[in-house]
Amino acid sequence: MNKGLVIGAIVILGALLYLVITGLGGSSVYYITVGELKAKGPAIYGKTVRVAGKVVENSIQWDPQTLTLTFEIADDSGKLPVVYHGPRPDMLKDGAEAVVEGQYTPEGVFKVNPKGLLLKCPSKYQEKNQ
Amino acid sequence: MATIGYSAILLTFVVSLWAVLGFVIAHSRGYKELSESALRAVQAAAALVTLASLSLIYLLLKRDFSVDYVFRYTSTALPPLYAFSAFWAGQEGSLLLWLWLLSILTLLASLNLGREDEAVQDYALAALAGIEAFFALVLALVSNPFAFSLRFHSEGLGLNPLLENFSMVIHPPTVFIGYAGLAIPFAYALAYLLAGKPLEDWIKKVRPWAIVAWAFLGAGIIIGGWWAYIELGWGGYWAWDPVENSSLIPWLTATAFLHSAVVAERRHYLKGWSFLLITLTFLLCLFATFVTRSGIIKSVHAFAQSPLGFYFVAFIAIWALLTGFVAFKNRGSFASKKVESALLSRDTAFYYLNWLFFGEALVLLLGILFPTFSSTFQGQEASIDVSFYHQTFMPLAAITVLLLGLCVSLGWGTTSAKALRRALIPVGSALLGIVVPIALGERSLFPILSWGTVGFAAAGVIQELARGVREFIRKRRLIPRPYGGYLVHAGIVLLALGVIGSSFYKAETLVSLKPGETAEIGNYVLKYVNFQHQSLPTKERFLAQVEVYKDSRFLGQIRPEKNFHFNVEQWVSEIGLRSTPAEDLYLIFIDLDEDGTASFQIQVNPMVFWIWVGGGLMVLGAVLALWPEGGKEWKS
Secondary structure (H helix, E strand, C coil): CHHHHHHHHHHHHHHHHHHHHHHHHHHEEEEHHHHHHHHHHHHHHHCEEEEEEEECCCEEEEECCEEEEEEEEEEEEEEEEEEECCCCCCCCCCCEEEEEEEEECCCCEEEEEEEEEECCCCCCCHHHHH | CCCHHHHHHHHHHHHHHHHHHHHHHHHHHCCCHHHHHHHHHHHHHEEEEEEEHHHHHHHHHCCCEEEHHHHHHHCCCCCCCHHHHHCCCHHHHHHHHHHHHHHHHHHHHHHCCCCCCCCHHHHHHHHHHHHHHHHHHHHHHHHCCCCCCCCCCCCCCCCCCCCCCCHHHHHHHHHHHHHHHHHHHHHHHHHHCCCCCCCHHHHHHHHHHHHHHHHHHHHHHHHHHHHHHHCCCCCCCCCCHHHHHHHHHHHHHHHHHHHHHHHHHHHCCHHHHHHHHHHHHHHHHHHHHHHHHHCCCCCCCCCCCCCCCHHHHHHHHHHHHHHHHHHHHHHHCCCCCCCCCCCCCCHHHHHHHHHHHHHHHHHHHHHHHHHHHHHHHHCCCCEEEEHHHHHHHHHHHHHHHHHHHHHCCCCCCCCHHHHCCHHHHHHHHHHHHHHHHHHHCCCCCHHHHHHHHHHHHHHHHHHHHHHHHHHHHHHHHCHHHHHHHHHHHHHHHHHHHHHHHHHHHCEEEEEEEECCCEEECCCCEEEEEEEEEEEEECCCEEEEEEEECCCCCCCCCECCCCEEEEEEEECECCCCEEEEECCCEEEEEEECCCCCEEEEEEEEEECHHHHHHHHHHHHHHHHHHCCCCCCCHCCC
């Protein structure tokens, strides 16, 4: 195989490697628990993180006029109030498993990014099966 | 019936294993008569898996809730078509479908229509029977679709409403035909090496198989995107979700294989690449099945955790080692003919194409595995957002599309100055693609570069087609095969147009309207007339009637729905859509207040239409590419 070709391939791979490394640095978001989030205090304000938890019973409030959704999620380490602006997802209901991506604010509320709300169906199937 | 199904799976494992042993012993020890018996075992396996599959279909249609799988995915109210499609709604049935398709394809291969050499044929069938044995084992031990329910149920849980859509009836089988089909060229690759036959013949043999499987996989991915667009109601067709990405990865390596195979067949090198690419493709198909059906990966539509992972990882590792060993023992078969090729030639383009597809696949794979890596090595789980793929995958994809526009100007081995002058047209078209958007007011870098790229590629594709037509007029003979490739390329360009339009020029607004009120988006005016309510046995159905006007002309009514499904106790939206080649008006019914006030998310998605047209064109191109002969006469 031609030497020029191999050099070209190395250049391409190098460029790709650069993109991958900077890409991973720029777009990886860490999962942390509610407890960890609260313990970090001001250091975490404004930083994008992901928190997973269950939607707390009777905590969902939806204002259709301003399209603002507030609810709480809870994991083993505590409860976290969450605010989200956007369409109310169909799968949001008490007990649903939620993953929120956004920032913790000094007011103690977690502000979810646009499209940063991911939901899984509550494990109704599993419960019935057991 | 469940017992019959389960027994058939157990027997499939036994006869498949026998087929593997029979074929291998027949050729390593010279007991030729054993190969006859092994061939019957392959046929028996196909019959047994078919029996098992028919049993499952029977149980599903009969809604026999004593079987857990039937209980979990169907209900009495479910229409028969969806009860049938519940076959592949869950992990167990999906794996059975994989095995079923593979056993039928293996049976087809065993008919030996190509009059294949006996050793090649037997080794290939042995490899395929080995894969069948694995799936039968998994179905028997960890993922049994025929397991009984632990309790009595008079009613089933029913299918997830999101899966009640025709595209979800056909998407999984289409993808699985692709996966199972790609096992065939892989099996023959091993067989040709083991039998010591030239790999050029292998490529001639497997080309049709690979093209058909590639087309099915591609069509399946497009149908999946269509389903996401129509059913998931977020206005997009691709979310870079691990499950989606995992099906795209083997498609990319298969695409690389098809290109590499052209070089191996005609120019007698890149044989090692072709072999490596088809091996990777097969292993990645297994990986994709595992990702979709195991749930190790955090994904919106992955299934629950299961011990499946261990089996798949072990199986992938075994095949990787076995293939590596066979390839090493027979490394002489990869020897290339010395070819002189200039740096500026089609050879170079194909060589880089391999690396590009390989890089794209690698980037997607990394994205899928990153959360697993980070929790293993950093102790903290991280995930990647979409911007990672935009930064890494998209530049590679753009260069790939650029190469597509160049290939008509490059010749094999060397490029004449005359041929190279042809490239002036794509260059001009690229400049046009850059200048026109700027003149129209576009100021962002990425859209401008994207238009330039597509301009370049589009001109190249038109040149290809034009040359095809000229050749036809000159020779007065139609050779369909090359047109297949041209059409696929044209499909890619249209798809790229759709992606650019819908990614960069999407408009979106959220509104809350009382009956009779209107909202505006772009040139559209939408009037919310009122809502209708229907009580159905399975759901409460709410339909919003929305009138669409453009430039004060009435265009029609669209009716998005918001339904409460009793089986999942959940609201599910059905979008309202008005699709035209220029743009889609996409309406999501978000919420309905007691006083009739409705909130909607309204989107205008430009050029999405062309994604589906491009996908269709690619499938059509694959059909033409299957045309026998003709390839030899095509010289540039």
